Amino acid sequence: METSPLQRALKAAPDRSSVGQARPEQEFFCFKVGELRLGVPSETVLEVFRAGRLTPLPRTPAFVMGVTGHRGQVLPVLDLLRFLGKGEARVGERTRLCVGASGPYVAAVVADSVLGLRRILTSDILPPPLGGDAAAEHLLGVVQPGTRGEGIALLNFAKLLQTARQRAVMR
Amino acid sequence: MSLESPSPKSAPRRKSTSKSATPAPTDTGIRVLIEAIERVLAGDLTARAPVGELAGEAALVAELLNELVRQLSNAEARKAITSKEIDRAIDGLIALVRQGDLARWSKVTEDDQLAPLLEGFGNVIETLRTFVREINEAALRLSSSANQVLTASTQHETSSTEQAAAIHETTATMEELKHASAQIAENAGAVARVAEETLGAARAGRGAIGEFIQAMQQIRTDGVAVADSIAKLSKRVERIGTVVEVIDEIADRSDLLALNAALEGSRAGEAGKGFSIVAAEMRRLAENVLDSTKEIKNLITEIREATAAAAGAADASKVATESGEKLGAVAAQAVEGILAGVQETSDAARVINLATQQQRTATEQVVASMAEIEDVTRQTTQASKQSTGAAVELTQLAGRLAELIRRFKAD
CATH class of the missing domain: 1.10.287.950 (Methyl-accepting chemotaxis protein)
Structure with a gap:
């Protein structure tokens, strides 16, 4: 008898009792934008949806791409590449908008593709390199490329959103 | 002809000379006559009796004799001419016969008796000549044609x-x-x-x-x-x-x-x-x-x-x-x-x-x-x-x- 994908997934899942006890780990929402592989704590991410029509906002910093409507809510859309000074994001058919929340402030960031939720061992998280650039202040740490895949820069999403908001308001 | 003319002249001249030269007696006249007759007989037809020297009958005889001799001489002369012409004709005939010469024929003659004969022959020969001429011509033509x-x-x-x-x-x-x-x-x-x-x-x-x-x-x-x-x-x-x-x-x-x-x-x-x-x-x-x-x-x-x-x-x-x-x-x-x-x-x-x-x-x-x-x-x-x-x-x-x-x- 053929097993359904759901049954296979359940079989592959680790035993609930054993999880968390072995080694401390943290779940990150990982995505790709431009050449960057970024990860943000999964609890800061509310939802992911497809990029619809963006309405540009006047008198805003370049990293604010505009606003978009989602479920009756108007969300600002941020370009992390511009924000971090790593280039410029492009909005296409497959572009995802990841909704993040920092307290009452909610905003969406552009992602070319979503890598998924990753559980990363705390021991694998390395501190951000010293003397880094502007991006360094928002970094929680980095995961070196290794057995579990490519290297990922882990961001403090809440802080980043706050900073962005402040900068946008300052203007 | 030449013989005929001197003889009558010479006879009187001789008669006159003998008459004047020798007035001889009768005997002498006979002798003279005899001599003349003898000379005539000997063939000398020019001989004449000298009538002048004679007289009488002797002169008459001499004259007669002279006349006789003259006539004889004439006959002789005519005879000679005739025979000469006959000879010529015979010569012509001989030439004709021997050499075929028809050119040497003469019709001219003094003899009246011979004239018709010669003329007859002449006519014949003339005919022959004509023939020969024509034959010759014909032969020439024939030769040319041939x-x-x-x-x-x-x-x-x-x-x-x-x-x-x-x-x-x-x-x-x-x-x-x-x-x-x-x-x-x-x-x-x-x-x-x-x-x-x-x-x-x-x-x-x-x-x-x-x-x-x-x-x-x-x-x-x-x-x-x-x-x-x-x-x-x-x-x-x-x-x-x-x-x-x-x-x-x-x-x-x-x-x-x-x-x-x-x-x-x-x-x-x-x-x-x-x-x-x-x-x-x-x-x-x-x-x-x-x-x-x-x-x-x-x-x-x-x-x-x-x-x-x-x-x-x-x-x-x-x-x-x-x-x-x-x-x-x-x-x-x-x-x-x-x-x-x-x-x-x-x-x-x-x-x-x-x-x-x-x-x-x-x-x-x-x-x-x-x-x-x-x-x-x-x-x-x-x-x-x-x-x-x-x-x-x-x-x-x-x-x-x-x-x-x-x-x-x-x-």
């Missing part, structure tokens, strides 16, 4: 020999012509045969070209069918593309849904863990579907390119077959031309064959005629040779005649 005849005959003989040679040559040429025309007939026959073969080959070529054109039409029809099939295939592939787009869309939505579900699970904390894992698995499935659809899209792109290439190839094939058909039509036309040409060649060769055969027959007739002509010419040559011989003989005879007649001298 020479001309000989020349003509020789010329005729030569020309007849030449004619024979020419006829011989012509016959040889005609023989060669006969052989040549036979060869031409043979060659024309060969040409006709080759033309027949070519005709067969060209007909086969025409058939082959017809088949070729049919095959080309078939290929074109097939090509059209192939193009239709390709168009249909292209439409189906487009349809598949649309379906794949739909699947893609669904997979993308599934992906998003699974992702959000995972986030929800994650927020639920420990309780939502299993849900998150299922959602992740769901997401992976959706990603698999997306990968598959991507692959299908690539395949569709490849198929599209391939069908485009096939359509292009079909178009090219159509153009090629059309040009092939045209070429086939041109080739068919060319072969038709070849057929017509070969047919003409064949007919012409046959006509040449017939004509040369007729020519051969004609040539044979000409050869036969030439043989006859040669025969006749040979006879002619023979005849002209004989004629030449006769002419030679005639010339000789004419020469002989001329020679004979030359013995007579007419002038």
Whole structure:
């Protein structure tokens, strides 16, 4: 008898009792934008949806791409590449908008593709390199490329959103 | 004549001298007479009796005697003249007989009795001279004519020999012509045969070209069918593309849904863990579907390119077959031309064959005629040779005649 994908997934899942006890780990929402592989704590991410029509906002910093409507809510859309000074994001058919929340402030960031939720061992998280650039202040740490895949820069999403908001308001 | 004149004069002179010189007695007169008679008898007809010296009867006798001697002397003189003329006539006759000299005849005479005779002879000789002259002339003419005849005959003989040679040559040429025309007939026959073969080959070529054109039409029809099939295939592939787009869309939505579900699970904390894992698995499935659809899209792109290439190839094939058909039509036309040409060649060769055969027959007739002509010419040559011989003989005879007649001298 053929097993359904759901049954296979359940079989592959680790035993609930054993999880968390072995080694401390943290779940990150990982995505790709431009050449960057970024990860943000999964609890800061509310939802992911497809990029619809963006309405540009006047008198805003370049990293604010505009606003978009989602479920009756108007969300600002941020370009992390511009924000971090790593280039410029492009909005296409497959572009995802990841909704993040920092307290009452909610905003969406552009992602070319979503890598998924990753559980990363705390021991694998390395501190951000010293003397880094502007991006360094928002970094929680980095995961070196290794057995579990490519290297990922882990961001403090809440802080980043706050900073962005402040900068946008300052203007 | 000369003898006649002095004697009457001398006689009186002598009579006077003797009369004056010697007045002799009678006896002496007789003696004188006797002497005179004796001298006359001795042949001296000039002797006269001296009448002057005598007298009487003696003088009379002397006179008579003198008269007698005178008459005798006259008769003698006439006789001498006559005999002289007779001698001349005899000489002329001798010359006539011996040397054939007709020129030395004289009709002139003092003798009346001889004159008719001489004239008669003269007439005869004149006639003879005329004859000789005419014969001579005729002989000359004959000789000239005979020479001309000989020349003509020789010329005729030569020309007849030449004619024979020419006829011989012509016959040889005609023989060669006969052989040549036979060869031409043979060659024309060969040409006709080759033309027949070519005709067969060209007909086969025409058939082959017809088949070729049919095959080309078939290929074109097939090509059209192939193009239709390709168009249909292209439409189906487009349809598949649309379906794949739909699947893609669904997979993308599934992906998003699974992702959000995972986030929800994650927020639920420990309780939502299993849900998150299922959602992740769901997401992976959706990603698999997306990968598959991507692959299908690539395949569709490849198929599209391939069908485009096939359509292009079909178009090219159509153009090629059309040009092939045209070429086939041109080739068919060319072969038709070849057929017509070969047919003409064949007919012409046959006509040449017939004509040369007729020519051969004609040539044979000409050869036969030439043989006859040669025969006749040979006879002619023979005849002209004989004629030449006769002419030679005639010339000789004419020469002989001329020679004979030359013995007579007419002038």
